[in-house]
Amino acid sequence: xxxxxxxxxxxxxxxxxxxxxxxxxxxxxxxxxxxxxxxxxxxxxxxxxxxxxxxxxxxxxxxxxxxxxxxxxxxxxxxxxxxxxxxxxxxxxxxxxxxxxxxxxxxxxxxxxxxxxxxxxxxxxxxxxxxxxxxxxxxxxxxxxxxxxxxxxxxxxxxxxxxxxxxxxxxxxxxxxxxxxxxxxxxxxxxxxxxxxxxxxxxxxxxxxxxxxxxxxxxxxxxxxxxxxxxxxxxxxxxxxxxxxxxxxxxxxxxxxxxxxxxxxxxxxxxxxxxxxxxxx
Amino acid sequence: xxxxxxxxxxxxxxxxxxxxxxxxxxxxxxxxxxxxxxxxxxxxxxxxxxxxxxxxxxxxxxxxxxxxxxxxxxxxxxxxxxxxxxxxxxxxxxxxxxxxxxxxxxxxxxxxxxxxxxxxxxxxxxxxxxxxxxxxxxxxxxxxxxxxxxxxxxxxxxxxxxxxxxxxxxxxxxxxxxxxxxx
Ligand code: SF4
Numbered sequence: 001x002x003x004x005x006x007x008x009x010x011x012x013x014x015x016x017x018x019x020x021x022x023x024x025x026x027x028x029x030x031x032x033x034x035x036x037x038x039x040x041x042x043x044x045x046x047x048x049x050x051x052x053x054x055x056x057x058x059x060x061x062x063x064x065x066x067x068x069x070x071x072x073x074x075x076x077x078x079x080x081x082x083x084x085x086x087x088x089x090x091x092x093x094x095x096x097x098x099x100x101x102x103x104x105x106x107x108x109x110x111x112x113x114x115x116x117x118x119x120x121x122x123x124x125x126x127x128x129x130x131x132x133x134x135x136x137x138x139x140x141x142x143x144x145x146x147x148x149x150x151x152x153x154x155x156x157x158x159x160x161x162x163x164x165x166x167x168x169x170x171x172x173x174x175x176x177x178x179x180x181x182x183x184x185x186x187x188x189x190x191x192x193x194x195x196x197x198x199x200x201x202x203x204x205x206x207x208x209x210x211x212x213x214x215x216x217x218x219x220x221x222x223x224x225x226x227x228x229x230x231x232x233x234x235x236x237x238x239x240x241x242x243x244x245x246x247x248x249x250x251x252x253x254x255x256x257x258x259x260x261x262x263x264x265x266x267x268x269x270x271x272x273x274x275x276x277x278x279x280x281x
Numbered sequence: 282x283x284x285x286x287x288x289x290x291x292x293x294x295x296x297x298x299x300x301x302x303x304x305x306x307x308x309x310x311x312x313x314x315x316x317x318x319x320x321x322x323x324x325x326x327x328x329x330x331x332x333x334x335x336x337x338x339x340x341x342x343x344x345x346x347x348x349x350x351x352x353x354x355x356x357x358x359x360x361x362x363x364x365x366x367x368x369x370x371x372x373x374x375x376x377x378x379x380x381x382x383x384x385x386x387x388x389x390x391x392x393x394x395x396x397x398x399x400x401x402x403x404x405x406x407x408x409x410x411x412x413x414x415x416x417x418x419x420x421x422x423x424x425x426x427x428x429x430x431x432x433x434x435x436x437x438x439x440x441x442x443x444x445x446x447x448x449x450x451x452x453x454x455x456x457x458x459x460x461x462x463x464x
Contacts, residue, residue, distance in 0.1 A: 107355070181384045184383065241458070
């Protein structure tokens, strides 16, 4: 049994959130740069230029890219041969969030009671923690600081199986269209298809972690990603919704087997500020 | 070329602003989001004096990240505006003339903008580091207990924004989309 100390987990989670809130992943940055070069709308081009300038300032001056440093979403893939020592695993993750949001001057954006008192927990905990047990003796930690603007545009539907391919395309494109400028486009569109509904939502959210430029390994799904991206970028919404060609940077679809009676589809969007990072202990 | 504007806004200033215009705002603006708006409207309902003078005022819908030592503010980009839609017309009736945020407004808000001659500016969502550079001073005015959601007073220099909704019914979101939509 390999031992993994909670202290190391705390430190790793803290650093991942601090770093991800100040630096965009290279693949995201490069995709925005490309969009900036090719954008036809002068207003949208200007916006994309400012987004790139913002990324420079954030890194150089250690000011978070966006003031909304999100609700802390954390995925843990824990090797079944690993043994956590030094305390409670979930508490270690929350402690990492607490320390990272404090040290990194990140915004605390979590309220304890969701519909009435809405009092801020003041340390951005609790995190949303999703753990799976996998082969091996390591712990993989992926973090996604999820801002409210993009998250609020999430939707789930359960189609009749007969609606098939076209039903999915219509639902997703329509969702992006209705969301307009709210989720800070150009967005990454995460799409989950299949499972039962909580699984569908999770597929859509986890799809946001995929590296830009990569497609689903199933050629049929990859084709669908390209088709949706093309349709979404014909909507004309553009950067910040001011009109333009780049409404989405990527469309990532993940699928899962589902019940004979169901065709659940979920959309989870991420803003241009697609911050996420991972580490393996 | 972006137009330089000195706050507070007046009828004179807003009549020259059209959807799509780029502006650089200078002077004093206020900051509030959902919770502060709720409190402001509750105060108005009770006939209490407000912690700010709404006449000609501009409110930036924003909740900053904490300032590092020696800096006036942390990251400071706009939040999504529709959450303020139920409060904004009431504040416009009391003199509010400018709002800064991101995302579409309701028809009721757009109608009120025409009626009270107020404008809605878009700031770049997520560009909180860039926008923070134009904020020279920030003070909490009221509702300190709300943390990031407190009511603040800002002094800004060349704060970059774009006119989204003007007093003539112009709407950059609709116009921009129509221009670049492909069938
Ligand atoms: S949607 Fe994203 S970029 Fe826009 S304000 Fe929220 S976290 Fe920031």
